[in-house]
Amino acid sequence: VEERDVRWLARTLQRMHPADAADALEQLPYDTFEEAVELLGGELPPDILIELRDSYREGAVDVLPDHAVVNALDELDSDDATTILDDLEDDRRERILEDLAPIDRAQLERGLAYEEETAGRLMQTEFVALPEFWTVGHSIDHARKLGTELPEVFYEVYVTDPAHRLIGVVSLATLLRTPRDSQLSDIMEDPMSNITTDMDQEEVAYQFQKYSLASAPVKDGAGRLVGMITVDDMVDVIQSENTEDLLSLLNVNSADGSDNVWDTVKARAPWLAVNLFTAFIASAIISIFEGTIEQLVALAVLMPVVAALGGNAGSQGLAVAVRAIAERELDGPAARRAVLREFLSGTVNGVIFAIGVGIIAFLWFHQVKLALVIAASMLATFMWAGLSGILVPLSLKRLGADPAVASSVFVLTLTDVMAFFSFLGLASLILL
Amino acid sequence: VEERDVRWLARTLQRMHPADAADALEQLPYDTFEEAVELLGGELPPDILIELRDSYREGAVDVLPDHAVVNALDELDSDDATTILDDLEDDRRERILEDLAPIDRAQLERGLAYEEETAGRLMQTEFVALPEFWTVGHSIDHARKLGTELPEVFYEVYVTDPAHRLIGVVSLATLLRTPRDSQLSDIMEDPMSNITTDMDQEEVAYQFQKYSLASAPVKDGAGRLVGMITVDDMVDVIQSENTEDLLSLLNVNSADGSDNVWDTVKARAPWLAVNLFTAFIASAIISIFEGTIEQLVALAVLMPVVAALGGNAGSQGLAVAVRAIAERELDGPAARRAVLREFLSGTVNGVIFAIGVGIIAFLWFHQVKLALVIAASMLATFMWAGLSGILVPLSLKRLGADPAVASSVFVLTLTDVMAFFSFLGLASLILL
Numbered sequence: 003v004e005e006r007d008v009r010w011l012a013r014t015l016q017r018m019h020p021a022d023a024a025d026a027l028e029q030l031p032y033d034t035f036e037e038a039v040e041l042l043g044g045e046l047p048p049d050i051l052i053e054l055r056d057s058y059r060e061g062a063v064d065v066l067p068d069h070a071v072v073n074a075l076d077e078l079d080s081d082d083a084t085t086i087l088d089d090l091e092d093d094r095r096e097r098i099l100e101d102l103a104p105i106d107r108a109q110l111e112r113g114l115a116y117e118e119e120t121a122g123r124l125m126q127t128e129f130v131a132l133p134e135f136w137t138v139g140h141s142i143d144h145a146r147k148l149g150t151e152l153p154e155v156f157y158e159v160y161v162t163d164p165a166h167r168l169i170g171v172v173s174l175a176t177l178l179r180t181p182r183d184s185q186l187s188d189i190m191e192d193p194m195s196n197i198t199t200d201m202d203q204e205e206v207a208y209q210f211q212k213y214s215l216a217s218a219p220v221k222d223g224a225g226r227l228v229g230m231i232t233v234d235d236m237v238d239v240i241q242s243e244n245t246e247d248l249l250s251l252l253n254v255n256s257a258d259g260s261d262n263v264w265d266t267v268k269a270r271a272p273w274l275a276v277n278l279f280t281a282f283i284a285s286a287i288i289s290i291f292e293g294t295i296e297q298l299v300a301l302a303v304l305m306p307v308v309a310a311l312g313g314n315a316g317s318q319g320l321a322v323a324v325r326a327i328a329e330r331e332l333d334g335p336a337a338r339r340a341v342l343r344e345f346l347s348g349t350v351n352g353v354i355f356a357i358g359v360g361i362i363a364f365l366w367f368h369q370v371k372l373a374l375v376i377a378a379s380m381l382a383t384f385m386w387a388g389l390s391g392i393l394v395p396l397s398l399k400r401l402g403a404d405p406a407v408a409s410s411v412f413v414l415t416l417t418d419v420m421a422f423f424s425f426l427g428l429a430s431l432i433l434l
Numbered sequence: 435v436e437e438r439d440v441r442w443l444a445r446t447l448q449r450m451h452p453a454d455a456a457d458a459l460e461q462l463p464y465d466t467f468e469e470a471v472e473l474l475g476g477e478l479p480p481d482i483l484i485e486l487r488d489s490y491r492e493g494a495v496d497v498l499p500d501h502a503v504v505n506a507l508d509e510l511d512s513d514d515a516t517t518i519l520d521d522l523e524d525d526r527r528e529r530i531l532e533d534l535a536p537i538d539r540a541q542l543e544r545g546l547a548y549e550e551e552t553a554g555r556l557m558q559t560e561f562v563a564l565p566e567f568w569t570v571g572h573s574i575d576h577a578r579k580l581g582t583e584l585p586e587v588f589y590e591v592y593v594t595d596p597a598h599r600l601i602g603v604v605s606l607a608t609l610l611r612t613p614r615d616s617q618l619s620d621i622m623e624d625p626m627s628n629i630t631t632d633m634d635q636e637e638v639a640y641q642f643q644k645y646s647l648a649s650a651p652v653k654d655g656a657g658r659l660v661g662m663i664t665v666d667d668m669v670d671v672i673q674s675e676n677t678e679d680l681l682s683l684l685n686v687n688s689a690d691g692s693d694n695v696w697d698t699v700k701a702r703a704p705w706l707a708v709n710l711f712t713a714f715i716a717s718a719i720i721s722i723f724e725g726t727i728e729q730l731v732a733l734a735v736l737m738p739v740v741a742a743l744g745g746n747a748g749s750q751g752l753a754v755a756v757r758a759i760a761e762r763e764l765d766g767p768a769a770r771r772a773v774l775r776e777f778l779s780g781t782v783n784g785v786i787f788a789i790g791v792g793i794i795a796f797l798w799f800h801q802v803k804l805a806l807v808i809a810a811s812m813l814a815t816f817m818w819a820g821l822s823g824i825l826v827p828l829s830l831k832r833l834g835a836d837p838a839v840a841s842s843v844f845v846l847t848l849t850d851v852m853a854f855f856s857f858l859g860l861a862s863l864i865l866l
Contacts, residue, residue: 019626021644029766055763142574145610156607157589157648174606175588178577194451211673212453214666216589216648233665234646240669241643244676245757251684252753253746266779267786270750274783277746278790281739289735295727302734303721306850307713309738314685314709318702321684325677331487334461347698351706354699358710418738 011038012045024053032061040065048074052082063089072101075110079153081126081235084113121206122199124239125220125229128153131160132186134169139182153230157216160227161190168193168219168227193219199228203239208330210236247324250406251317253277273411280415284309284422291426294434300367301429304376308425311355312383312417319344319391320413324406327399341392348388352381371433379425383417390416443470444477456485464493472497480506484514495521504533507542511585513558513667516545553638554631556671557652557661560585563592564618566601571614585662589648592659593622600625600651600659625651631660635671640762642668679756682838683749685709705843712847716741716854723858726866732799733861736808740857743787744815744849751776751823752845756838759831773824780820784813803865811857818852819845 015023027035027050039046039062051062051074063071063086071090075083075098087095087110099107109127116122130152132141141159145152159177161170170190180189195209195218210218210233220229249256253273288295288305295301323340326332332340360377364370394412395405447455459467459482471478471494483494483506495503495518503522507515507530519527519542531539541559548554562584564573573591577584591609593602602622612621627641627650642650642665652661681688685705720727720737727733755772758764764772792809796802826844827837 019645021646025644028763029768031767031771142610146613149611152607152611154607155605155646155648173587174610175584175586178574178606178609179581179584181578211666211669212457213451214453214587214664214669216587216665232646233648233669234643237643237646237665237669237672240672241676241761244673244680248676248680248683248757249753251680252749254750254753263775263778263782266754266775267782270747270779271783271786273750274743274746274787275790277743278739278787278794281742282794284738284742285735288738292731292735295734296731299724299728299734302727302731302737303717303724305734306716306720306738306741306854307710310713310716310846310850311706311709314706315702317684318686318705321681321686322698325680329673331460335463336461339463343695343698346695347702350695350699351703354703355706355710358707362710362714414742418742422738 008041008045012042015042015050016047020047020049020053023047023050024055024058028055028058032058036061036065043067044070044073046070048077048082052078052085059086060089068094068098068101071098075102076106079126079128080109080113080229081124083110084123087114088118116199119203120199121197121201121203121220121231122229124203124206124235125199125231126153127229129160129219129227129230130156131162131166131227134161134163134185134187134190136186137182138177138180138184138186138189141177141186142182155232156230157232160219160230161186162227166226168221168225171219195219197221197231198223204243206231207236207239207243211240243328247328247406250404250408251321251324251410253410276408276411280411280418283415284418287419287422288426291422291430294426294430297434298372298429300369300372301426304363304372305422305425307359308376308379308383309418309421311359311380312387312421313414315348315351315384316387316391316413316417317410319348319388320395320409323392323395324409327395327405332396337396341389341396344388344392345385346388348384348386348391349381352384352388355384356381369433372429375428375432376425379421379428382424383421386420387413387417440473440477444474447474447482448479452479452481452485455479455482456487456490460487460490464490468493468497475499476502476505478502480509480514484510484517491518492521500526500530500533503530507534508538511558511560512541512545512661513556513663515542516555519546520550548631551635552631553629553633553635553652553663554661556635556638556667557631557663558585559661561592561651561659561662562588563594563598563659566593566595566617566619566622568618569614570609570612570616570618570621573609573618574614587664588662589664592651592662593618594659598658600653600657603651627651629653629663630655636675638663639668639671639675643672675760679760679838682836682840683753683756683842685842708840708843712843712850715847716850719851719854720858723862726858726862730804730861730865732801732804733858736795736804737854737857739791740808740811740815741850741853743791743812744819744853745846747780747783747816748819748823748845748849749842751780751820752827752841755824755827756841759827759837764828769828773821773828776820776824777817778820780816780818780823781813784816784820787816788813801865804861807860807864808857811853811860814856815849815853819849822848 035058051059054062074086158171158173160168161172163169171193172186172190176189194213195215197206197218197220199220199222215233217230217232219227220231222228255269255272356377359380360373363376364373390413394409398409399405467490483491486494506518590603590605592600593604595601603625604618604622608621626645627647629638629650629652631652631654647665649662649664651659652663654660687701687704788809791812792805795808796805822845826841830837830841
């Protein structure tokens with residue numbers, strides 16, 4: 003495909019929807035992709051560039067010539083332009099910013115000044131704000147006069163006072179169905195969201211979800227309207243926060259879908275190292291009972307069963323708790339009820355599987371006492387797993403940490419220790 | 435709070451945003467919540483009802499009197515009304531449908547006829563469709579005439595031919611900025627999405643994400659426009675699909691956040707039972723080597739380390755693969771590259787942790803051969819874990835199954851078997 007036929011490639015890409023074109027480029031092996039971008043140079047449309055996955059976009063920006071990047075910054079909405087700027091290394095960013103018109107430059111620099119993962123970073127500065135004394139007719143005439151100077155996509159206009167403070171929102175649907183002579187101040191509604199530039203993106207996404215928003219205004223500290231966030235960016239945030247939770251729960255630091263082996267190793271090795279440490283804690287517990295195992299090897303055969311099921315029960319509770327925390331279902335009294343529920347259901351499952359494992363152990367080894375020991379230890383481990391599955395993430399949250407990060411290592415270590423200690427401990431007390 | 439002061443409660447709820455009111459009601463213990471709904475009866479605003487979490491909404495519908503349900507069905511958009519209808523038991527649904535105006539009734543029955551989790555179920559039948567020869571001015575005048583009869587929320591109007599087939603889309607922003615005398619046929623664009631009533635909700639959500647949509651038209655099999663889906667419903671779908679993936683990966687069947695211990699047990703016990711079975715497979719492997727362990731108890735002390743790290747490495751790869759599949763990053767050649775990457779990074783991490791665990795084992799037990807055995811088995815388990823972490827979900831996907839469901843049980847069983855077999859097998863060959 004990549005036989006240096008740049009013209010053909012550029013034309014094909016232009017004819018596709020940018021999202022489809024980006025998909026097609028991502029299907030290429032990474033090296034071929036870089037080559038293609040290099041060949042295209044300035045002919046790679048900016049709206050395709052911004053649709054690329056993070057790792058591909060960063061790679062593309064690296065190989066694009068300066069003038070192509072400047073052109074992309076010019077054409078894209080401010081939020082997308084900030085994303086591109088952020089990909090650049092410091093000195094190249096300086097150089098490229100100097101090539102921009104001073105007004106664009108100042109705006110982009112302001113965008114970069116907001117912290118990452120805040121509303122300020124996500125917002126675009128293109129939006130429509132009108133004074134409250136305007137009528138519907140005047141507003142529509144004004145929009146017609148501006149024509150293509152208006153943002154390409156918007157779902158509502160904002161009503162501001164002379165000091166640029168946000169005082170109301172009028173949806174385009176309302177604007178459309180209202181007679182020409184109505185004043186904006188009569189048809190505007192209070193904004194449902196309350197988003198400031200320094201708000202964390204997770205909180206912003208939560209407000210979008212809760213109030214079913216398609217877009218929302220962003221205010222600065224003084225209540226002045228400074229930007230607009232649209233729902234498509236929030237969908238991306240929701241996806242990436244969800245991915246983060248899932249990967250954290252399974253001990254991966256990050257995944258940007260690159261094909262790079264070294265990145266993959268770096269994303270996983272740290273938690274494996276923590277796990278190496280915690281696994282040896284479990285070993286240390288087992289080694290206390292070396293004498294017991296020597297006398298009854300069946301214990302070595304059965305002990306992984308208790309640990310595996312206990313760990314599984316703990317991570318089930320953990321998964322439910324992490325989701326519930328993310329969806330803000332565990333605030334206040336709901337948290338206390340959830341702890342009780344986890345403990346009780348751990349106990350119920352504990353009784354069920356204590357009986358199950360006891361029967362199997364008895365059928366296998368024909369020792370009543372051994373069956374009783376494993377059953378008792380299973381019940382204890384399940385009750386413990388129920389509690390740790392919910393208390394670990396709740397405590398991490400209370401400490402201000404992300405409840406998904408590190409919690410599964412904690413929970414599994416706690417259940418392993420309980421499983422080995424209770425099983426081998428009871429065995430040495432009762433069986434020897 | 436619930437001191438039977440219905441009037442006060444109804445007024446307070448009405449003054450809040452429905453989403454906030456629903457949150458407040460969900461904060462109540464479940465029994466108090468039911469009582470409150472019963473007291474409110476017909477005074478519970480339908481838009482609060484629909485904002486409640488599934489389990490609470492179902493409970494509320496159960497205790498509401500028929501006339502309140504009829505009223506809710508009347509007031510809500512068709513997609514929300516279908517959700518409520520779906521909560522009802524069969525005979526009650528019949529009874530209530532009979533109380534509705536025939537036209538509403540026919541429409542709702544049609545909505546219920548679509549399969550669950552398809553576009554047909556999610557769409558609302560309230561949308562704006564205009565003929566292509568209308569001008570912008572005429573369209574706006576028409577909208578003004580209809581006024582509040584228009585759907586409350588919409589972001590675009592659809593252009594249809596006389597047979598109601600969808601031929602184009604005009605965003606409200608475009609409608610607003612275009613001169614009055616332009617024809618819709620000149621300003622309409624091709625719809626980016628291509629959604630039919632029988633399309634799976636996951637596919638619909640994917641199109642919303644890919645094309646950054648706020649709403650999209652839904653066609654029937656013959657290409658006729660029959661409904662509209664808005665992005666807020668898609669955000670809910672994305673959230674619930676994500677939750678499903680996360681819970682499946684950690685072996686939970688479902689979580690609707692109810693406080694019911696019995697539901698919790700039912701959501702978790704099946705996978706624990708599967709795990710009980712697979713844990714005994716691991717036990718069986720260990721029992722083959724009972725004689726070896728008897729002679730060297732250090733093996734029993736160390737074997738959980740190999741299993742724990744191997745399992746961790748396997749589920750890391752699994753988590754990344756499941757996310758990549760969900761975001762459609764593993765189609766075609768990308769899948770082959772991912773398998774290679776997982777195998778290589780498994781090998782690299784395997785070498786790192788083989789050395790690490792070998793050193794620790796040597797320092798602890800002062801036996802070079804034991805250290806070499808655990809290192810070799812660690813490396814083999816990591817390479818195996820890398821492969822199973824990606825091949826299991828890819829195979830499940832190819833078989834048409836959900837790659838998140840059951841895959842972690844598979845992967846952990848595979849790594850456990852490999853860990854115990856390689857460690858104890860090598861030990862019996864080399865150490866004895």
